[in-house]
Amino acid sequence: xxxxxxxxxxxxxxxxxxxxxxxxxxxxxxxxxxxxxxxxxxxxxxxxxxxxxxxxxxxxxxxxxxxxxxxxxxxxxxxxxxxxxxxxxxxxxxxxxxxxxxxxxxxxxxxxxxxxxxxxxxxxxxxxxxxxxxxxxxxxxxxxxxxxxxxxxxxxxxxxxxxxxxxxxxxxxxxxxxxxxxxxxxxxxxxxxxxxxxxxxxxxxxxxxxxxxxxxxxxxxxxxxxxxxxxxxxxxxxxxxxxxxxxxxxxxxxxxxxxxxxxxxxxxxxxxxxxxxxxxxxxxxxxxxxxxxxxxxxxxxxxxxxxxxxxxxxxxxxxxxxxxxxxxxxxxxxxxxxxxxxxxxxxxxxxxxxxxxxxxxxxxxxxxxxxxxxxxxxxxxxxxxxxxxxxxxxxxxxxxxxxxxxxxxxxxxxxxxxxxxxxxxxxxxxxxxxxxxxxxxxxxxxxxxxxxxxxxxxxxxxxxxxxxxxxxxxxxxxxxxxxxxxxxxxxxxxxxxxxxxxxxxxxxxxxxxxxxxxxxxxxxxxxxxxxxxxxxxxxxxxxx
Numbered sequence: 001x002x003x004x005x006x007x008x009x010x011x012x013x014x015x016x017x018x019x020x021x022x023x024x025x026x027x028x029x030x031x032x033x034x035x036x037x038x039x040x041x042x043x044x045x046x047x048x049x050x051x052x053x054x055x056x057x058x059x060x061x062x063x064x065x066x067x068x069x070x071x072x073x074x075x076x077x078x079x080x081x082x083x084x085x086x087x088x089x090x091x092x093x094x095x096x097x098x099x100x101x102x103x104x105x106x107x108x109x110x111x112x113x114x115x116x117x118x119x120x121x122x123x124x125x126x127x128x129x130x131x132x133x134x135x136x137x138x139x140x141x142x143x144x145x146x147x148x149x150x151x152x153x154x155x156x157x158x159x160x161x162x163x164x165x166x167x168x169x170x171x172x173x174x175x176x177x178x179x180x181x182x183x184x185x186x187x188x189x190x191x192x193x194x195x196x197x198x199x200x201x202x203x204x205x206x207x208x209x210x211x212x213x214x215x216x217x218x219x220x221x222x223x224x225x226x227x228x229x230x231x232x233x234x235x236x237x238x239x240x241x242x243x244x245x246x247x248x249x250x251x252x253x254x255x256x257x258x259x260x261x262x263x264x265x266x267x268x269x270x271x272x273x274x275x276x277x278x279x280x281x282x283x284x285x286x287x288x289x290x291x292x293x294x295x296x297x298x299x300x301x302x303x304x305x306x307x308x309x310x311x312x313x314x315x316x317x318x319x320x321x322x323x324x325x326x327x328x329x330x331x332x333x334x335x336x337x338x339x340x341x342x343x344x345x346x347x348x349x350x351x352x353x354x355x356x357x358x359x360x361x362x363x364x365x366x367x368x369x370x371x372x373x374x375x376x377x378x379x380x381x382x383x384x385x386x387x388x389x390x391x392x393x394x395x396x397x398x399x400x401x402x403x404x405x406x407x408x409x410x411x412x413x414x415x416x417x418x419x420x421x422x423x424x425x426x427x428x429x430x431x432x433x434x435x436x437x438x439x440x441x442x443x444x445x446x447x448x449x450x451x452x453x454x455x456x457x458x459x460x461x462x463x464x465x466x467x468x469x470x471x472x473x474x475x476x477x478x479x480x481x482x483x484x485x486x487x488x489x490x491x492x493x494x495x496x497x498x499x500x501x502x503x504x505x506x507x508x509x510x511x512x513x514x515x516x517x518x519x520x521x522x523x524x525x526x527x528x529x530x531x532x533x534x535x536x537x538x539x540x541x542x543x544x
Contacts, residue, residue: 007080009212014081014156016208022160026169028205029157033173034180035201036150039090040065041181042194043143046094046227048260049191049237049244050101051139053109053132055260056116060140060510063542067514068144070538072151074521076159083205084212086149087219090198093146094226097139102231106261109135115500116493137509144517153205185241188332192228199224240332247336255340257309257333265377265453267309269342271318288450289315291457292374292418294468300371303327303410305358305398309337312376314345324351325368327361358398362406369412375419377455396490399432403487404439404460416461423449423456427495431482436460438484 020028044062048055100106110128158166184194199220206216230237235248243259250256255267270286289311293300302316307326316324326346328334334355338346346353354361375398397403407417419436423429429447436445436458446459446467459467483489483497494500 010080014079025160029169030173032154033170034177037174037177038181039198050097051106052261064140064143065147068147069151072148073155076155083149083153087216089146091219091223112506114502190239192224195224238332240330245332267341268311285452288452293319295416296371303370303373306376308376310341310345314343326353329357331355371415373407373417377420399492400485400487400490401435401438419458420455422454427482435484
């Protein structure tokens with residue numbers, strides 16, 4: 001092993017790094033910590049953009065990066081120094097992810113969490129789930145290896161400083177990395193720009209070896225190309241602050257919008273002249289979007305929550321709404337609707353578009369009251385907050401009993417709440433019905449299955465308010481089989497309030513593999529006793 005060329009290169013690199021003057025160590029530590037946090041968040045976002053199952057299981061990406069950084073700390077004082085491997089490991093990982101995306105193999109991966117079977121990515125058979133778990137484990141440990149060199153670099157710099165000072169510089173750099181990534185999200189910068197920033201931050205650490213410097217440039221440039229080069233000229237990808245948005249031309253001419261690789265919605269032209277001359281599918285779409293206006297006054301004031309690209313707003317205008325307040329959290333989706341929707345609903349003087357979260361709007365609505373509150377047809381099974389790589393779904397706190405009660409308070413006398421959702425499993429329909437009944441103090445709920453995009457529409461109002469008489473087929477399900485979502489348990493896609501045991505089973509191979517990795521790394525040098533304070537600090541951080 002001593003004669004291995006790669007080991008010799010890494011040893012020479014480690015020797016050169018150790019000669020860095022101590023007065024420059026704080027600057028290097030801040031830069032390396034910023035590099036680690038920025039690249040961590042970038043890779044997490046790219047995981048979700050390329051592989052929908054990882055958009056559902058965002059913590060897989062997050063914790064694998066933590067594992068890699070932590071493993072690097074374990075070998076911080078060892079030789080050889082492996083930072084030269086960061087660029088080729090990152091490139092290989094991105095090649096694998098992009099291949100999975102473009103080949104369509106990701107579509108064969110199932111959601112391994114059986115308790116969330118009401119989501120868009122089905123759990124599949126036992127064999128399919130096993131294959132998915134194996135693949136997730138491969139991604140988990142491959143990603144950990146990408147971050148291991150960064151962890152060793154940061155650790156080797158920290159041990160050259162007093163403990164408190166070293167940790168302080170590490171925190172400063174980490175905060176800078178998170179702040180820079182948040183800014184890039186607000187500016188809608190994509191994967192290529194993220195990797196270009198990563199490359200600029202990494203190159204100073206390759207200057208310790210002229211040979212490594214040019215190889216590093218080559219590998220990092222290739223990584224940028226892998227992410228940035230379009231494989232489908234008919235598809236445009238935009239990274240919003242929350243998710244990756246894909247635009248493509250669908251059959252029939254409508255623009256198709258996808259989120260994190262999963263279908264989200266079409267930009268529909270449902271004007272009278274279009275419906276009169278087109279296929280029965282268009283009639284079905286028109287009936288779905290016109291359905292809320294079969295109740296309430298002739299010229300209602302309308303609040304659309306989750307207005308998307310504007311299909312629901314266009315329906316309100318076609319049905320004579322005197323005013324429409326459209327709330328959409330993702331600014332990219334809203335601008336796509338403003339610029340590309342064939343009915344141009346956001347251009348109307350009767351429409352006020354507000355880019356914010358539905359709960360935030362309801363909290364600040366003040367004295368506003370509406371005849372109709374329409375929840376846009378959502379199937380946001382992969383929409384996750386990307387500002388800081390979190391794992392909370394955008395709809396987690398929109399569809400809770402407390403949120404529905406907040407919406408109820410915004411109804412004018414005689415007003416009606418109309419909620420549409422893509423129902424993929426009957427227990428989800430029962431759950432929505434139970435939540436609405438609880439939010440409206442037991443008032444009966446009307447349910448109509450429209451058939452468009454698996455859509456089911458729920459009508460709820462105060463007792464005595466006229467609602468449509470037509471209902472969907474009766475769903476024979478015991479109310480005890482579902483638990484409602486609340487603000488302290490906002491898991492819409494889980495039918496029962498329980499810990500998902502299949503999630504625990506998913507983590508068994510990951511935890512065992514992590515233990516083996518850390519144990520092997522620890523055996524490379526002097527054995528140290530287990531440090532319980534560090535363990536509990538880490539556990540507390542995971543909870544946070």
